Amino acid sequence: MSSSTLSEAYRDHPLHLHHIIPIDFNSLRSVPESHLWPNSDDLSLSSSDNELSVPVIDLEDPKVTQLLGHACEKWGVFQLINHGIPSNLLKEAESQARRLFSLPARQKLKALRAPGGATGYGIARITPFFDKYMWHEGFTIMGSPLEHAKELWPNYNHGRFCDVMETYQKKMKILAERLKKLIFKSLDISDQEDINWTGSSTALQLNSYPSCPDPNRALGLAPHTDTSLLTILHQSAVSGLQIFKEGVGWISVQPVAGALVVNIGDLLHILSNARFPNVLHRVFVNQNWHRLSMAYFYSPPTDFNVVPIVKSGQVSRYQSVTVKEFISLKAKSLEKALSSIENI
Ligand SMILES: O=C(O)CCC(=O)C(=O)O
Ligand SMILES: [Fe+2]
Numbered sequence: 001m002s003s004s005t006l007s008e009a010y011r012d013h014p015l016h017l018h019h020i021i022p023i024d025f026n027s028l029r030s031v032p033e034s035h036l037w038p039n040s041d042d043l044s045l046s047s048s049d050n051e052l053s054v055p056v057i058d059l060e061d062p063k064v065t066q067l068l069g070h071a072c073e074k075w076g077v078f079q080l081i082n083h084g085i086p087s088n089l090l091k092e093a094e095s096q097a098r099r100l101f102s103l104p105a106r107q108k109l110k111a112l113r114a115p116g117g118a119t120g121y122g123i124a125r126i127t128p129f130f131d132k133y134m135w136h137e138g139f140t141i142m143g144s145p146l147e148h149a150k151e152l153w154p155n156y157n158h159g160r161f162c163d164v165m166e167t168y169q170k171k172m173k174i175l176a177e178r179l180k181k182l183i184f185k186s187l188d189i190s191d192q193e194d195i196n197w198t199g200s201s202t203a204l205q206l207n208s209y210p211s212c213p214d215p216n217r218a219l220g221l222a223p224h225t226d227t228s229l230l231t232i233l234h235q236s237a238v239s240g241l242q243i244f245k246e247g248v249g250w251i252s253v254q255p256v257a258g259a260l261v262v263n264i265g266d267l268l269h270i271l272s273n274a275r276f277p278n279v280l281h282r283v284f285v286n287q288n289w290h291r292l293s294m295a296y297f298y299s300p301p302t303d304f305n306v307v308p309i310v311k312s313g314q315v316s317r318y319q320s321v322t323v324k325e326f327i328s329l330k331a332k333s334l335e336k337a338l339s340s341i342e343n344i
Helices: 003-011 064-074 087-101 105-111 146-152 159-186 266-271 323-333 336-340
Strands: 056-058 077-081 120-122 137-141 201-209 221-224 230-235 241-245 249-252 260-264 281-283 291-299
Touching: 003 201, 003 323, 056 064, 064 077, 064 159, 087 137, 087 159, 087 201, 087 230, 087 291, 105 120, 105 146, 146 159, 159 201, 159 230, 159 291, 266 323, 266 336, 323 336
Parallel strands: 056 077
Antiparallel strands: 077 260, 120 137, 137 201, 201 291, 221 281, 230 260, 230 291, 241 249, 241 281
């Protein structure tokens, strides 16, 4: 795993501390101005009373390749069941994440992400692109979380956390590569040499959305697409995630017990020559529950050149770009990154 080079990609774009440090949510009785988003209809959950729901796919289904291909093309997101990740691992990872975010604020700050760093405790990387802050705190892991975990639990209580998070990443990697193969098969490109790579760049993002005194005026995560090939998300039983479907609008991704949410990121969108949408998504908060999620981002190694796969008669929608270059473009200009490599 080339986690060090993924860190390098972020080192070139240091953030200000006020774009890293979360507020102490526990100390707040109301939403401060800094976190108060404009009151718009769009922010209220009722904007998603759609009948439609994202497809649920059984990984053991004999027709899984076609089902995946169809979901990737029409939705860019699906819920996966029979994925082979033991339910007790999902439960334990969630409870270890809860243990982390339940620590006192001053303790969590000991594991703060460095300004040019990639791992540790902090707010969402998309924060500098918005006027308001999000009702969210996160913890990013690449491989072993030991260095930060030692700071969080100085009395040697970090062993289990580290073991669980490392096991979780190993299992997720196997699943991500299995999905990648099947999805490529659905694109009919499994035999093309040039889209094979060895190694990968991956990150595990633990997300925490504390219960919020005024959920209609706060936002857990602002609309964004993921800078990954694909993302595998475990969401706790509390709803909040919504995806944007072209021609339909915002649709809630209701938690399905034991299912993992898989979504297409920017890199697979480019690689598929825009056949698969890089689904736009956002997260709502609520008044009663502390919502948690764990996003596993899977991408090719940072020096891999992503070249759109063009079928005969088609034109290439994007210029080719290395993973590292694209991360850099995203860090500089967020959603304009994609249009900056578009062929006109
Ligand atoms: O919490 C969620 O449901 C989604 C998290 C997410 O979009 C992310 O970490 O990029
Ligand atoms: Fe995301």
